[in-house]
Amino acid sequence: xxxxxxxxxxxxxxxxxxxxxxxxxxxxxxxxxxxxxxxxxxxxxxxxxxxxxxxxxxxxxxxxxxxxxxxxxxxxxxxxxxxxxxxxxxxxxxxxxxxxxxxxxxxxxxxxxx
Amino acid sequence: xxxxxxxxxxxxxxxxxxxxxxxxxxxxxxxxxxxxxxxxxxxxxxxxxxxxxxxxxxxxxxxxxxxxxxxxxxxxxxxxxxxxxxxxxxxxxxxxxxxxxxxxxxxxxxxx
Numbered sequence: 580x581x582x583x584x585x586x587x588x589x590x591x592x593x594x595x596x597x598x599x600x601x602x603x604x605x606x607x608x609x610x611x612x613x614x615x616x617x618x619x620x621x622x623x624x625x626x627x628x629x630x631x632x633x634x635x636x637x638x639x640x641x642x643x644x645x646x647x648x649x650x651x652x653x654x655x656x657x658x659x660x661x662x663x664x665x666x667x668x669x670x671x672x673x674x675x676x677x678x679x680x681x682x683x684x685x686x687x688x689x690x691x692x693x
Numbered sequence: 694x695x696x697x698x699x700x701x702x703x704x705x706x707x708x709x710x711x712x713x714x715x716x717x718x719x720x721x722x723x724x725x726x727x728x729x730x731x732x733x734x735x736x737x738x739x740x741x742x743x744x745x746x747x748x749x750x751x752x753x754x755x756x757x758x759x760x761x762x763x764x765x766x767x768x769x770x771x772x773x774x775x776x777x778x779x780x781x782x783x784x785x786x787x788x789x790x791x792x793x794x795x796x797x798x799x800x801x802x803x804x805x
Contacts, residue, residue, distance in 0.1 A: 583736075612792065621782050621795030622737065635792045669736050671793075681727070682793060684736035 581606070583672050583685035591691045592660050600655040600688045604672030610634075611653040612682065613645060614669040622669055628653050629675050657690075665692045705802045712770040714799045716783035719764060723785040727793065728757060728768045732779045740768070740781075770801075778803045 584603045592598050604611050610629045614622035624637035628647035647653045651672075657664055667689050671682040706712045718726070724745040729737035743750045743757045743766075750757050756769040766783050780800050784793040 614793075619797075621784075621797050622793070624792050624794065627792055637792075681739055681742060683739065684729075686734075686736045 583670055583683050585668075585670050585685040585688050587688060588686065589689045589691075591693060594660055594662060594692055596660050597656065597658045598660060598690060600657075600668050600670075600690070602653045602655070602670030602672075602685060604651050604653070604670075605683050608672035608674050608683070609651050610673045610675040611647060611651065612671045612673075613653070613655045614671065614684075615639070616667040616669055616687070618666070625655070660692045662692050665690060702797070703800045703802065705804060706773050708773060708775060708803055708805050710773055712768075712773045712777070712801060714768045714770075714781050714783075714801065716766040716768075716796055717764060718766060718783070718785050720785060720787060720794070721761075721764065722787050723794075725786040726757070726759060726766050727784045727786070728755075728766075729782045729784060729795075730777075730779045731782060731798070737782060773801075773803050775803045775805065777801060 583605050586601045612627040613625040615625055616622040625639050625643055626633050626645055627635040631647045642658045644656045667687040669687045670685045673682045727742040728740040730740050731737045741752045741755050741757045743759050748759050754771045758767045770777055780798040782795050782798045784795045786793050
């Protein structure tokens with residue numbers, strides 16, 4: 580079992596550009612959530628996808644958008660990048676249909692905006 | 694808004710001693726709490742969880758205590774080892790699912 584996998588591991592973008600991050604959930608999981616973790620801080624919830632729809636959203640602007648595919652994998656898109664978007668982006672998966680609340684995290688994508 | 698916070702940003706313990714990491718939460722509606730361990734350059738790793746209908750839960754070398762009266766959560770690590778050195782986060786959830794609210798974390802340093 581590969582667990583939650585994210586790609587790429589590191590990324591450098593220029594202010595104003597757009598970025599797409601990818602996540603494959605743990606085998607058997609149907610729900611994917613995305614978190615932003617600034618240096619020295621705890622992860623902050625961005626949004627959650629289940630059945631290919633955004634189900635919950637945190638306090639993030641609509642520059643942050645996502646998608647979930649039929650195979651449960653997910654993408655996080657960020658438009659018009661700001662320097663403040665530099666952070667570790669974490670994907671977490673769980674099995675909503677089983678009522679599990681335990682979330683398994685991937686290793687994250689380190690995004691640097693210059 | 695509601696938040697989860699930690700009392701101590703850094704905790705240093707001697708190898709073999711017991712560690713206690715504390716966490717305060719403010720959302721009385723939270724019904725699920727998790728402790729995560731995060732090593733440098735890695736994602737958070739699940740340690741142990743507890744639901745609001747319990748006040749204590751034990752795992753391998755770890756115990757989580759929940760005091761709903763004062764909205765306090767603690768993680769006890771027995772016989773702390775160098776491999777326990779990491780940042781520990783408590784997180785809370787309301788109504789299930791995996792929307793989690795994290796605190797800022799406690800750095801645990803194990804001294805030999």
